[in-house]
Amino acid sequence: MMKNTVIDVRDLSKKFRIYHEKDLNLKYAFINFLTGKKSSYYDEFWALRNINMDIKKGETIGLIGENGSGKSTLLKLMSRILFPDEGYVYTEGKIAALIEIGAGFHSELSGRENIYINGSILGFKKKEIEASLEEIIEFSGLERFIDNPIKTYSSGMYVRLGFSIAINVDPDILLIDEILAVGDENFQKKCLQKIDGFKSEGKTIIIVSHDLTTVEKMCDRVFLLDNGLVASEGAPVDVISDYHKILFEKEEKALRAEQIEKMPAAAPPQEDESPAPEANRWGSKEAEITGIEFLDERNEKCDVFKTGDFMKVRIHYEAKERIKKPVFGIAFYREDGIHINGPNTKTSNYDIEHIEGKGYIEHIINSIPFLPDTYLFTASIYDYSCINAYDHWERCFKFSVVESERIKERYGVFYIPSEWRHHGQ
Numbered sequence: 001m002m003k004n005t006v007i008d009v010r011d012l013s014k015k016f017r018i019y020h021e022k023d024l025n026l027k028y029a030f031i032n033f034l035t036g037k038k039s040s041y042y043d044e045f046w047a048l049r050n051i052n053m054d055i056k057k058g059e060t061i062g063l064i065g066e067n068g069s070g071k072s073t074l075l076k077l078m079s080r081i082l083f084p085d086e087g088y089v090y091t092e093g094k095i096a097a098l099i100e101i102g103a104g105f106h107s108e109l110s111g112r113e114n115i116y117i118n119g120s121i122l123g124f125k126k127k128e129i130e131a132s133l134e135e136i137i138e139f140s141g142l143e144r145f146i147d148n149p150i151k152t153y154s155s156g157m158y159v160r161l162g163f164s165i166a167i168n169v170d171p172d173i174l175l176i177d178e179i180l181a182v183g184d185e186n187f188q189k190k191c192l193q194k195i196d197g198f199k200s201e202g203k204t205i206i207i208v209s210h211d212l213t214t215v216e217k218m219c220d221r222v223f224l225l226d227n228g229l230v231a232s233e234g235a236p237v238d239v240i241s242d243y244h245k246i247l248f249e250k251e252e253k254a255l256r257a258e259q260i261e262k263m264p265a266a267a268p269p270q271e272d273e274s275p276a277p278e279a280n281r282w283g284s285k286e287a288e289i290t291g292i293e294f295l296d297e298r299n300e301k302c303d304v305f306k307t308g309d310f311m312k313v314r315i316h317y318e319a320k321e322r323i324k325k326p327v328f329g330i331a332f333y334r335e336d337g338i339h340i341n342g343p344n345t346k347t348s349n350y351d352i353e354h355i356e357g358k359g360y361i362e363h364i365i366n367s368i369p370f371l372p373d374t375y376l377f378t379a380s381i382y383d384y385s386c387i388n389a390y391d392h393w394e395r396c397f398k399f400s401v402v403e404s405e406r407i408k409e410r411y412g413v414f415y416i417p418s419e420w421r422h423h424g425q
């Protein structure tokens, strides 16, 4: 082990068995037995493969990755709740692990009794626990409930108790798995302050979290797990950016598949093809939107853009009769529901005398101001009063914006072109 290393993870792999329920069924087992067929009633699955980490004393390490990528499994191996199939984890010093809500708690016993039990599971002597008992209770803010059986506690109260024990028994290494999110805001603040204190005392901390802002703020170094492998490691900003890239690539793939599968309306539908989802569509249909295309600067279809890119939305329509002064309207929504923008040809003073038969209208954005995220798009045709819809497709279309090399902003909704000026001494 290298100097100052307190957690040494070498070629660590962990596999789990996934059991097939149907094969556990007696009937199947019996048939297999009669027919002499060998039943493999489980599959093996590697939750972690060849993980290497060299964590030094005093480092705060972030562990990020999608659900199921192996983060909790790794912490469990570090704290010896689980054991590896290959490789090893070496740790130096007392470890306190906050991995699962209520793990190691006995629900019939009181909070106070659980402090003793949990503390001893963490490897602390009765005296040590006694010395910090008052502090633990005070930090948890559960004075009034501490002698009640903890089966009456809420999930937030469980976390408060677990965290208070782990953090007040003076461990050398603290492992925290996404549990801070359960506590209320004040408690979270208190925990973060305590963790900051830990950092300055030179203790080692590993934080698993989906809250990337906190990870970026608190960690010196971050590991990204993807499907049980370390996909990236290094400075928080870089690794978080790699994580966004992976997520967007996956989203892009899914989007493509989804659009091919069930969104014929994202491209002009064939004559004999009925347009897709009707659930969010209404209107009297004298004029209909027959297709939407998102195009890039080469006029090619595209559903993933970068902040600052050129974008053209082409809205194909067909009017069964002559319609005077129609108004085309669109809207952009972020996937979480924020309505970002909703221009129409009337508010843009772009009056269209009439439409009849087939045609298309284009909305051109020279520089997309949206920051990386997924966006939903609405398209509509209304009469000049903007009250009566001929055809309205509410958030039926989707596209993504990913980080560009040129514009690296990530916080908020919009990119606002601006500049910095510094005036020093």
Ligand SMILES: Nc1ncnc2c1ncn2[C@@H]1O[C@H](COP(=O)(O)OP(=O)(O)OP(=O)(O)O)[C@@H](O)[C@H]1O
Pocket (backbone or CB within 6 Å): 016, 017, 018, 047, 065, 066, 067, 068, 069, 070, 071, 072, 073, 074
């Ligand atoms: N005891 C187990 N038996 C079988 N499979 C397991 C077991 N524990 C974890 N797994 C599997 O291992 C993989 C990694 O799980 P893990 O809990 O480490 O993911 P995670 O990164 O912590 O995810 P999350 O962000 O959802 O907490 C998952 O596919 C999970 O189903």
Ligand SMILES: [Mg+2]
Pocket (backbone or CB within 6 Å): 071, 072, 073, 177
């Ligand atoms: Mg987990």
